[in-house]
Amino acid sequence: MAAALPWRRRETKKIANYRGLSFTTEVVQQLVVPTFVLDAEGKVIVWNKACETLTGMASGEVLGTRNHWRAFYGIERPCLADLMVEDRLEEIDHYYPIYHQSLEVAQGVHTENWCVMPLRGNQLYLEIDAGPIRDEEGNIVAVVETLRDMTLRQSAESRLRTMFECSPDPVWIIEDGRFVECNDSAIHTLGYASKDQFLNTHPSQLSPPVQPDGEDSYSKAERMMALARDKGLHRFEWIHTRADGSTFTAEVTLSVIDLAGRQAIYCAWRDISDRKRAEDALRLYAKVFENSGEAILITDRSNRIIAVNQALERDSGYCPEELLGKDPRVLSAHKTPRETYQLMWAALRESGYWQGELWDLRKDGMIYPKWAAISAIHDAKGELTNYIASFTDISERKAAEARIDHLAHHDALTGLFNRYSLENRLAQSLLAARRENQQLAVIFIDLDRFKVINDTLGHHVGDLLLIEVANRLSECVRESDIVARLGGDEFVVTLTSLANDMDAALVAKKIVATLGDTYEIDGKQLHTTPSVGISLFPANGEDVDTLMKNADTAMYHAKEKGRNNFQFFSPAMTAAATERLELERDLRSALANSEFELHYQPQVCATQNLVRGVEALIRWRHPERGLIPPLKFIPIAEETGVIEAIGTWVLNEACRQMAAWRQAGFDLQHVAVNLSAHQLRSPDLVSQVQAAIAHFGLSPGELELEITESVAMEDPERAIGQLRALRDSGVELAIDDFGTGYSSLAYLKMLPIHTLKLDRAFVRDIESDENDAAISAATLALARNLGLRVVAEGVETEAQRDFLSSHACNLLQGYLFGKPEPADVLSAHWQGSLSMPRRATN
Ligand code: C2E
Numbered sequence: 001m002a003a004a005l006p007w008r009r010r011e012t013k014k015i016a017n018y019r020g021l022s023f024t025t026e027v028v029q030q031l032v033v034p035t036f037v038l039d040a041e042g043k044v045i046v047w048n049k050a051c052e053t054l055t056g057m058a059s060g061e062v063l064g065t066r067n068h069w070r071a072f073y074g075i076e077r078p079c080l081a082d083l084m085v086e087d088r089l090e091e092i093d094h095y096y097p098i099y100h101q102s103l104e105v106a107q108g109v110h111t112e113n114w115c116v117m118p119l120r121g122n123q124l125y126l127e128i129d130a131g132p133i134r135d136e137e138g139n140i141v142a143v144v145e146t147l148r149d150m151t152l153r154q155s156a157e158s159r160l161r162t163m164f165e166c167s168p169d170p171v172w173i174i175e176d177g178r179f180v181e182c183n184d185s186a187i188h189t190l191g192y193a194s195k196d197q198f199l200n201t202h203p204s205q206l207s208p209p210v211q212p213d214g215e216d217s218y219s220k221a222e223r224m225m226a227l228a229r230d231k232g233l234h235r236f237e238w239i240h241t242r243a244d245g246s247t248f249t250a251e252v253t254l255s256v257i258d259l260a261g262r263q264a265i266y267c268a269w270r271d272i273s274d275r276k277r278a279e280d281a282l283r284l285y286a287k288v289f290e291n292s293g294e295a296i297l298i299t300d301r302s303n304r305i306i307a308v309n310q311a312l313e314r315d316s317g318y319c320p321e322e323l324l325g326k327d328p329r330v331l332s333a334h335k336t337p338r339e340t341y342q343l344m345w346a347a348l349r350e351s352g353y354w355q356g357e358l359w360d361l362r363k364d365g366m367i368y369p370k371w372a373a374i375s376a377i378h379d380a381k382g383e384l385t386n387y388i389a390s391f392t393d394i395s396e397r398k399a400a401e402a403r404i405d406h407l408a409h410h411d412a413l414t415g416l417f418n419r420y421s422l423e424n425r426l427a428q429s430l431l432a433a434r435r436e437n438q439q440l441a442v443i444f445i446d447l448d449r450f451k452v453i454n455d456t457l458g459h460h461v462g463d464l465l466l467i468e469v470a471n472r473l474s475e476c477v478r479e480s481d482i483v484a485r486l487g488g489d490e491f492v493v494t495l496t497s498l499a500n501d502m503d504a505a506l507v508a509k510k511i512v513a514t515l516g517d518t519y520e521i522d523g524k525q526l527h528t529t530p531s532v533g534i535s536l537f538p539a540n541g542e543d544v545d546t547l548m549k550n551a552d553t554a555m556y557h558a559k560e561k562g563r564n565n566f567q568f569f570s571p572a573m574t575a576a577a578t579e580r581l582e583l584e585r586d587l588r589s590a591l592a593n594s595e596f597e598l599h600y601q602p603q604v605c606a607t608q609n610l611v612r613g614v615e616a617l618i619r620w621r622h623p624e625r626g627l628i629p630p631l632k633f634i635p636i637a638e639e640t641g642v643i644e645a646i647g648t649w650v651l652n653e654a655c656r657q658m659a660a661w662r663q664a665g666f667d668l669q670h671v672a673v674n675l676s677a678h679q680l681r682s683p684d685l686v687s688q689v690q691a692a693i694a695h696f697g698l699s700p701g702e703l704e705l706e707i708t709e710s711v712a713m714e715d716p717e718r719a720i721g722q723l724r725a726l727r728d729s730g731v732e733l734a735i736d737d738f739g740t741g742y743s744s745l746a747y748l749k750m751l752p753i754h755t756l757k758l759d760r761a762f763v764r765d766i767e768s769d770e771n772d773a774a775i776s777a778a779t780l781a782l783a784r785n786l787g788l789r790v791v792a793e794g795v796e797t798e799a800q801r802d803f804l805s806s807h808a809c810n811l812l813q814g815y816l817f818g819k820p821e822p823a824d825v826l827s828a829h830w831q832g833s834l835s836m837p838r839r840a841t842n
């Protein structure tokens, strides 16, 4: 290199020979730039003021010597000017890491260097320029060296350089479309050993031929750089190739910078392969989430919905906007048991996972079951962040299960229970009946001559007939009763919580009637009749087998009795039931046939032995059965509603008789008439009573109405209302059979009544039972305090009469004074009797 330098010294001449030197030294002396000059022998001939200031060395110390190095270095070494004077230019690069021939015109050299500056005690970064002064022949006569303190700039630059070098992101400088500089990270990222391997290359040379968008790398790189130059800053994604041929995605930022007056591009990369991979994965997960056949729902830590997928929209009928931010509870049908939710949260807390069945409500109002799997999601620190729930609609599975279950428990043809279910359910019902002390009936039904229909008209018709029979059977019983088909033409009905045997007879009768009706099947009119057998729990058996067997036996009795009828397992019961059903039938026509009559029983004043009133008691004179007492037919009349008409008849008949007695001059104070529960409920009662009183001209108090304690207690509010209205009509009111129910005197106080009728059961035991005596005495005392009249029922003995009259009972009624008898019998008896006072007739 030195050989090529143009300022090579040709010949050394004496300084004195050069005339221009003194002028030069004079100029240098005046320069504000630190400068010194060496003569051809390397001795300092000028050391200007600025140089003194910079170095701390006085010119007097150095002029004429070769010691100027002491101003710069701690050990002896040549300065730039020395190398030039001594023609050792080839050593410059040994002493100065940075140098170049920047002063070509002046044939000078530029270097930069850190100098120790021993006299100042601090390092300086000096820019050093040295230039020769030549004589006419071109010989160097002196060398001028100028110094510039660049310490400050250098430290700023070195900091920037450090930043550039140490940046974890790969950084490049591009000039004229070529990489001219890069940091270590760039080298490593690309997988090269040194930057020399690719400096001066175009960016497209470190890239695949084509970028993902299809544009070829060269023209795209040019376009990107142009954009950066345009805008000053440009960011984009770029695929790079590593030394080994592999590629990676970088996010590239190009910014335009000024490098010593030249425009360059500062290019920073960030390898975003990981981010891209994560983004790709996320995109994939999002697709999976969206396209999953399972409904998925994600909530935040406080269980607010933050995402739902399409399947959930489809299953629930809600769009995401309607769900986001809400509690998943909005989907619930409120049918899932509370415990399920409790178990669910417990499991999520403990194991972070739960699965099970939930009931949801679609937007359209449909309830559907779903299988749910819920996971709690935690972050790296173990904090709960989300819940993810996936659901499958299991309506169909449930429906299939239900179908299978139904098939297992039901008769396929009729849909009734099969034998298996019947036996199970009957066993359950028996447990309940035993526990609750109730009766239960098993009714066997066999269709008469079904085989004939089946054989002559075919199975198809037979099947349709059986289906119709099943339908009619189901209509004969309550929801809670069991209807089953055992097979063939055999059916069983089980009646639970039976009030009495008659209920079973009534249902059996209904079954016989209903199944005996004409059938319209396949356009044909068919007839069949059933034979029905009944066994009762507990009377005819306590277990399933016995009850079934006995009902079957009873059914055979029905067949023997000519079919188309029902039979109880015990013949006595069949007789009772038959009688009852006949009574029911006859009762409907009894009123029209004038088969009822009223008998009257006297009520006697305890102290004076005088008849004061009578109680009207109904009798049914049955054309075949003779006189039937009320307890035998009143309940039937109640059940069938016939009581309404009977009650009206009794009321009018009693009023008529009362008026007749008064007319005849008997001083009777009142007639008592019994009211049934049915009558008390009737909204017409008050007007009926008023009409009767008015019609027969009875005075207030001449009619007394008796309501049993239990009837009054049935619906107290209503009873009080009705009774008030009756009392306001001038009617006396009595509580019948007092002491058999649960009513307290405190309660009775609220009823607008005048009379208490002490039940026969108390009176009967007054003599023997001290308890009853005490209760009767207390009741009498209390009634008196309440201002009530007391009538004792069923007084049969003198002792009873004595007890009652000594306890101030007002009236006594019982066989001791007379049985209930027809009005004319009583009238005859009273005629001239002292016990029946006569009115003063006028
Ligand atoms: P009740 O109102 O308590 O009538 C008293 C019953 O006791 C009557 O029975 C009467 O004959 C009977 N009796 C009276 N004194 C004695 C006695 O010393 N010893 C015994 N062992 N019995 C006595 P009956 O007439 O058979 O009436 C029974 C029940 O039928 C009545 O009880 C009443 O609740 C109801 N009843 C009677 N007639 C009617 C009516 O016209 N309408 C309604 N709804 N029920 C009526």
Ligand code: MG
Pocket: 615, 674, 706, 736
């Ligand atoms: Mg009575």
Ligand code: MG
Pocket: 736, 737, 757, 759, 760, 793
């Ligand atoms: Mg009574």
